[in-house]
Amino acid sequence: MTNNDAIVMIYDYKEGADLKPSAYYLYHAFDENGLVELDTMVDVYEEFINQAPETSNLPLGPFDDLNFLNQFAFKVCEKNDNSLVSLISVKDYNAILEEATTGSELFQDLTEKGNRIENLDHSSKSGLLGKLFH
């Protein structure tokens, strides 16, 4: 399967402070067309978690655990009709970036080395038939 229309999502775990509990937050989300629309992600967040995110800017969250974040990521992937989503922690992102030498190599590594969740309902629009029938 091609990785060309994969979404890459980068997240981190933020330690709680004052009255705010520790949680996961989404820092960046992008695919081959550029950044994933923040409004789309906020909508998915509100539908999925049943509450508004802390702010309507990035980082988006909180997500209580990784399972929630994975499910959220998959729903965004479904909504955008991407073939897969690759979730990467900031720590892993840093390690991947350190090894890469070009932008395209980094993008490829991020789509391949993250926690990949495939969207089996994805309509492949890349082929000629896909373009005609979707």
Place this chain on the structure above:
Amino acid sequence: MIDEVPVSLTTPVPRDFDAVFPGENWFLYWKTSASLWQAKFQEYTESNRIVVPINWAFHTETGESYNFAKERPETDLKKLIEAARSAGKEITFIIPITPAPFLPNGGLPSFLARTLSLSPSNMVYGNLDGEGNLNKIYSFFDTRVYQAFCKFVGALGEYFTEAGVDSDIWGASFGCIENGIDDGNFSDFFYDRSSVFEQGFSRYLEAKKSERQDDEVVCVRDEEAQKIEFHNTIKDLYYQEAKESLSGNWEGSLKFGFLGANSEAFFKRLSGNDDTLAYSRQVMESMIRNVVPSSILVPHRSKKGVLGKQLSDLIANSFLESKLRHDYYDDDSHITLVPMRFFEVYDYESGRAHNHASWDNLGLLHYFSRDYRWCFSLSNETCIPFDESTDHEEKIHFYHGERMNRKAFNTLLKIFMSGGKVILNRSGLGIDYLKRLESFFLENSLKVEKVNFHTIIHNIVLGEGRLIILEGDKLEDLNPSVKLTFWKKLLDTFNLKHISVKTTDGVDYFWRTRTSSPSELNYEEIRRASFYNPTSYKQKIHIKMKKNFALMKVLDEHNVSIQSSPNEQVIDMLPGGVISMDFGVYS
């Protein structure tokens, strides 16, 4: 006979010329053979000023010795100057005092590239150059980097003296204009929160504690504010070292903001998408912050349309030159255009907590964007010295009471007394300063006029000078349209001469000014408005003519049509449309 059109199915290879002249008159000497320098300069017709960044890593491999014209001819900076002069060009050097995003390892020699810098979100900084190479940024907080930098600038200074290099050199702080929450703010690549930074910061705090013998003061203060202070202190060490070592050629410091370098642009560019609309806006955002925009990370193919025109008109042949030449405003003031500025705004430093509303939150910047688009400068400096040579009468200066310091306070009083206009937001102003203001009014027998319009406004007049004191906190929660009305009413009392422009969304424009030439003596001043449509939609502009203004000429028309009447100019812009108009201002 049919002309044969060359067709290439492969990815276009960047021209060698584009690689050495990546934008805004920059020349990357290490990217081509020294034997070709002169030919390249002769081929370059954009400007006679060539900006050359010094590539530290290119002049040393081990840090033990430095190569200036010894082994490789491409390290011969004296020869570079001679090649430029023989082609009628003048070289201005810039030495990075922060990591450089267009160089591998941020410009550090590889033996020093040890600890990667971390962003506020703990991510490693990556930058893509115009050829898609990934450059990582390494920490300048490593003491070994600082020691090696001192050695390098020392060697460079000696070489300049021995070789008789007489070109100017500027210390350059490289960064980018942020998007998102920090929209519009300049952040530099010196920023780091890696372990090396944290270790240095701990030592800094320890040193401060022992100096003060007062643990309490250090602990209570905001940690982030102290980190910014540490950042600025270390950056200043680099700056001072470069300044001392290169004192014979030193001209000062400049900030450069790279298009395509903020995190949002970086992730877009990973898949080859350059957001030229965002870059167009960043060009304007940079200029109001006195940051020189640089497009050298952006591939040439993305700079062919409106963005390229904008960079050429506003930066390469105008703003950059005004920054590099001290005499720019004096010698050729009738032929050279500088940004039109009615207002000097001093605001809070980004990233540092403040208790009172910023000028943006008070609706001032929104008002400017409607009625005085980009006709202001925005600064985070709090220690602004009073410059007697500056004409203060013509501008309105905005100060916050919070974070007021003695220097800024004295400056604002001096501006007022020398006929300048000052608007002071008294929210957060310390009681000492309030008392000093009161005694200043009493000592000078100044009449304080009091008006209640959404907030209490004090108006004090001294000759040509005006001081307006208002309580910003009262404005913060007002409806945005009420804030617009407030600022319009207040600023209309200054009787500023300006033309009203209404545009559809997406068009941007920038005003510049110059004095009139001997052949234009009917006018006191000439103002040029340059309009750009970077969108893929048709756009419309309405320019309401005012008395004291006359349309002199229309230039650089591309994809536009104009309907003129005595009272109004209406411009229809097609996608990619560009136009400039000169207006004469008379009494």
